[in-house]
Amino acid sequence: MPLARAGGPLLLGVRHHGPGSARAVRAALDAASPRTVLIEGPPEADTLIPLAADPDMRPPVALLAHAVDEPGRSAFWPLAEFSPEWVAIRWAIDHGVPARFIDLPATHTLAWEKEEPHRSPAESAADAVRIDPLAVLAETAGHDDPERWWEDAVEHRSGTGADPFAPFAVLEEAMGALREAYGGGGHDRDPEREAYMRLQVRAAQREFGDDVAVVCGAWHVPALRRGTTVAADRALLKGLPRTKADMTWVPWTHRRLSRAGGYGAGIDSPGWYGHLFGAPDRPVERWMTKVARLLRDEDLMVSAAHVIEAVRLAGTLAAVRGRPLPGLTETTDAVRAVMCEGSDVPLGLVHDRLVVGDVLGEVPRSAPAVPLQRDVARLQKRLRIKPEPLERELELDLRGETDAGRSRLLHRLRLLGIGWGEPAASRGSTGTFRETWRLRWEPELSVRVAEAGVWGTTVLSAATARAEADAVAAPALADVTALAERCLLAGLTDALPVVMRVLADRAALDTDVGHLAQALPALVRSLRYGDVRGTDTRALTEVAAGLAERIFVGLPPACAALDAEAAEDMRRHVDAVHGAVGLLGETGLLGETATARPSAGGPPGTGMRGRWHSVLRVLAGRDTVPGVLRGRAVRLLLDDGELGQEEAARLMGLVLSPGTEPADAAAWIEGFVGGGSGGGMLLVHDERLLGLVDAWLTGVPAEAFTDVLPLLRRTFSAYEAGVRRTLGELVRRGPGARGSAAAAAGIPGFDPELDAGRADAVLPVLRLLLGPDDNETADGNETAHDNDTETADTETADTEAADADEFNGGEESTDADDLVGADR
Template sequence: MEHPVCFGIRHLSPAGAYHLRRLLDEREPELILVEGPSDFTALLGDIAGAETKPPIAVMAYTKESPIRTILYPFAEYSPEYQAVLWAKDHGVPCRFIDLPSGVFLGIQRPVTETTLSDDSERKGSGDVYRLLDSQCGEGGHEAFWEYTMEHSQTPEEYMAGAAVFGEELRSLTAGNDSDWPEILVREAYMRRQIARAAAEGFAPERTVVVTGAYHTAGLLSDAPAMTDKERGELPAVECSVTLMPYSYYRLSSRSGYGAGNKAPFYYGMVWRSFLEQDRELALYTYLTSISTYQREHGFMVSSAEVIEAVELSKSLAALGGHSLPALCDLRDAAVTCMGHGHFSEIALAAAATEIGTVTGSLPQGVSRTSLQDDFYRNLRDLKLEKYRSEVAESISLDLRENLNVKSEAAAFRDLNRSFFLHRLRVLNVGFGTLQPLRQEDATWAEAWTLKWTPEVEIELVEATLKGDTVTGAASFSMRERAREATEISAAAKLLEESYLCGMPEMVAYITDILQHLAADSSALTDLAASAESISVVMRFGDIRRLDSS
C-alpha cells in the first residue's frame, strides 16, 4: 500500500507551522488529515472562523456526572491549526483522524505509577527527556529542539529532523510508557482512517497527514489498520464537544500541560519572524520587550544595554556552533546586560515576555453550551468583559441605586453584578472571589477579585448539568441543597446565599424549609449559626431590592 506524505511535528512549533504551510503550497494536496479526535471534524468551520482568535481549545466532556474532560489546545502557531486554516483557504477537505473523544474518555484511567521492564536500556519518555536535559546544558531539551528544529530553513530539514527525533524517542520508549497500549490502538485507528481515505479515491501521494513526530513511524508502518470488529469493541461514553478560549499561560509547560513549551509568547515572536521572513526578528523583539517592561516599571535600561544584550546573545549562540540564539541565550544576555547579573531583577519582565497573558476569544454562540452563552452574555451586559483575563483584577461594587444615570440597567449595574457573581459562587465557578469587608466598610459596598482561567470554562460545563442559564443552574443547586438540609443552620446559610444572589423565589422556598426545621431544633450552636446567617439578610435591609420581612 502506498503511504501518504506524513509531516511529523511538535504540537506547539512555529517552524513546524510555517514549513507545513510551505509544503502544502508546494504539494497542493487534495486531502489533509490531522491528528485529533475524529468527532472534532464537525468543529473545523468554527476553528477556522474569521472571528476565532487563538489560543483556543476543543474540549470534550462526559454528559453524566462526574464530568470528565479532555482538552486539545491550539495556538496561532500550532501546525494543526495552520493546516486547518490552509485547508479552508484552499477549499481542500480536512479531517481529524484520531480516536473519537468518547472512546478517549471511555478508556481513560487513573494515573498510576509506571512499571518499567527490567531492561535498564529501556526507558519511559520522561526518563529520555531527563537524560536529554542533562546532556543539553542549562537550556535542556527545549534549547535542543529550538536549535535543531525551530531554526530549520526548509520543510525538508524540519521533516527530516522531526522524523529522526520521533523515531529515536520511539525506539527508546516503545512498550515502557504506561500509555503504550493506548498509543498502539490510536495508531491502528489512524491507519484505518488513512486507508478509508484511500478507499474513497484520495490518492495517497496527494494526501498530507499532520501528526506528532512520535507517531510518524507508526502511521507509515505496514502494521494492519483497525478492523470493523476491533472498532466495535472499543469502550466509549456519551460526550459532547465544545470550543473554548484558552490562554498562553495554560499552553505553557509550567501550568502542567504535557505538550506545552516554557515560553508560548516568545514562540509567538518566532512565528512572526517566519511570517516576516526575518530570522532575527524574534531576537530583537524579545530583548526590546524586556527593556520596555523594565522601563515601564521604573527600572532604568539604556539603549546601549539593549544593544550589548543583542550582541552577547549572538556570541553565546556562536560559542555553541549555532547561527541564531535560542531562548536560553536571549535570557542569559538579558540577565547580564539588563539585570546586572541577577535574574531576580528581570524575573517579571521575563514572565511577561516569555509566557505572556494572551487569552483567545470566540464569536458569541460558537460551539458553546447554553449556560456558557449565558455567562458570556452576562459579562457583556454587565460590562465585565475586560475582566476576562488571567491577570487578577479588583473591582469595587456600590449596591445602591445610581441616580446619575438614565437607564435602569445602568442604575442597578453594580447590584446586578453582585447577583451574578454570587450565583457563580453557588455553582463553584471560580471567576470571582469575594473579599472580606473591613469594619469601616458600609453594608452597600462589596469588593471582588475577578480572574478568568480555562478552569472557569470547565466549571461552567460541569454546571450545565444543573440548568441552561447561570440563574437557573444556581436555583437548581440551591433547591437540591435545601431538600437535603437537616439542620436549620444549613437552611439559614442557603437563605443568606439566595438573598445575596437576588433570587426572591428561592428566598421564599428556603424560608418555608427553614420554618419546618426550626420547629424541631434545639441545639444552641445550630440556632446561633442560623441567627448569624439571618442577621446578614437583616443588615442589608432592602438594598438588594428584596423584602426581608
C-alpha cells in the same frame, strides 16, 4: 514531492506547539499541495473546523469535549497560533482543501478517563514509565537540556530550505529508531489511537489517492508508516468503552499552554514561542524591545543603550556556547545582566508576562455552546465585565443598577461552583453598599459552566435550582443559614421559600446551642440586605427571632461544666451572638421600639437586647460557668453600658481573691481583656482594674504561676506594642503613683490638663468625616465652602457620614468624643 510519492501519504511529524514545526508544516503543505489534510485530533470536531476562519476566532483556543451525562468529565485539545495543527487547519481553509481530525474519538477518550480510577497498580506503574522522545534525542546528541536542543535543531529553522520535506524525513528516522529501542515507550493507549489513525488514513487514500497529508505527533509517524492489516487494526478497537460526548471551541491562555493538557503537550515558554513564530525577522532584537517596553512600563530605568547591549551579549553567549542563534537561555541571561542589573525580581516579571504570557483567546459566538454558557456570555456583555486572564479588582457600588447586576451575577456563578470572582475586603468605605471582587477567568471555568448546565439553561434558573438542592442536602443548620445569605446576595427570591422552609425545620429540630449560635449571625446579616439590595427579608425575621429566643434559653445550661477547649469555642459563639443581637437591635426589623438604656447596674432593659443582657448577667454570676465565659460576659455588659465600672471592679476583685484557683482567675482575665477585644486600652484608662490584675498577678504562688503563664501570655501578647509599653510604664510606677497628676504627666501621650491646641487639630478631620454641625453658620463660626471642589468634598463627606450612620444602625456617632478623649 519525493517523500509524498515514495511512501504513500505525506506524513509530517511535528512537536505540538512548536513554532519551528509550524513553519515547516506550512512550507511542506505549500510544496506538496495535498488534496486533503488529516490532523491529529478528535473526529467529532470535524464540523467545528470551518469556525477557525471566523474573524472572531483568535488563538489560543482549545477543543473541549465533555460527557453529555457528566459535563465535569472533559478533555481539552489546545491550539495556539504557532501550533502545527492550527497552521494546517488554516492552510486547508485558505486553499479550499478538506481537513479532518483522525485521532481516537473523544467518546472513547472520555470513557477511558472515567475508568482511570479503577486501573490496577501494575497498570498505573507501567503507565508512569514513559520515555520523553525529545529528552532521549537530546541526550544522544550530547545535550542535557531537551528544550535547548529542540530550539537549535528545529525552532530556529526558517522552514524555507531547499527541501521542505527533509526535516520531517530526519525526524521520522529518529523516531523510528526510538520506537525500535523502546517499543511503545510506556504510552499504553497509543496502539488503539494509532490503529484508528491508520484506518482514517486508508479511508482518505481511497477517496483522494496518495495525495494526502497527515499532521501528527512525530512519535506516531513510524506506527502510521508501518504496514498492518485492516482486520488487525479493527480488532484493537473492538470493545472500547464509549460515552456520549459534545464538542465545542473554548478560549485558552498562554499560561495554560505552559502546563500539560489535552494530549500532554505542555510547553515551558508559550510567549517566547509565539514571538519566534510571529517575528518576521531579527527575533532577538524584537524580543529585547518587548522586554524593555515592559520594564519601562513598570517604572524601571531601561534605555535604548540597554537594548543594544543586551542583544550583543545574547549573541556573544550563543557563540560561546556553540548555538546557531541566541535562544531563550541566552536572551534571559542577557536581560538579567544588562536590564535587570543581576536581579531576579524584575526577571521574574519578564518571565511571567512575556516568556509565559497572559494572552487569552477568543471564540466566535456562533460556536456550539450549552444554553447556560450563552446566557453567561450575554450577561457578561450586558453588564460590561469582560473575562480576562489577568487578575484584577472590581469595585462595586450596589446603589447603581449595573453594579448591582454585576454583584448578582458573580454571586450566582459562585453558588454554581464557577469561581470567576472571589470576594475581597473593600478599601475605603465600610458601608454595606460596597463590594470588592477579585476576577480572573481560567479556561477550566468553561468546563464548570458546562457542568452547571444540568441545573438550568440560564444563570438565574440554574442558581435557583442549585440553591434549592443544596438546602435540602445541607448537613448542618449553619450551612442552611449561610445558603440563605448567599441567596439574598445573589437575588434568588424564588429559592428563598425552599431554603427558609428547610431552615425552619432544621432550627426546630436542632437542640445544640453551638449550632444555633453559628447559624444566627449569617441570618442576621441577611436581614440587613433588604435596604441596599431591595430584597424582601421578612421571611427571615420570624426564623431569626425564634433562633435568638432558643439561644437565650439554652445558652446558660450549655455553658456549664465545659473543658478549656469547649469553653473557648463557646466564647466565640457568645461573641457571635452578641454581635448578631446588636445588629438586630440596630435594624429594627423585629418590630422592637427603642428603649432607654438603663443606668449602670440598674434593672435590665426590655426587648431582645434586654433579654440578651439578662442572659449575660446569668453567665457572669454562675460559678459553674468557666472563667473565660464569665469574664467575657462581664466585659460585654460593661461595653454596652449595662454594668458600671464599680460593679465590674467588684466582680473582678471577687474572681481575683485568694480563694479562687489561679487557673480559673487567669481564664476570667482572658475572657475579660483578651481575644483582641480592646482589653489593653481598657486597662490603660481604668487603673483600678489594672491595679487589681497587677496585685493578683504578683500574688500568684510560684507553683501555680507556671500553669497560668501560657494563658496570660496569650492574653497580653495580643496587645499592640504601644499599649504594652504604656501598661508596662504604669505598672513600673507602682500603685502609689497611679492616679496622680505627676505620674500621668510622666507617661508619653498623657497630660493632667487638656491640650486645647491638639484637640482643635482633629476638628477639621472630624468635620470632613461627620459633616458640619447644625449650629455652624456661614457668618462667623465656619468659613463657607464657596468653590466647586470644596462643595464636592462636603457632599462626599455627607455621603460617607450617611454610610456611617447606616453602618451604626442610625445611632448618633460618638467618634468625636472618642478621638478627643484619646488625645487627652
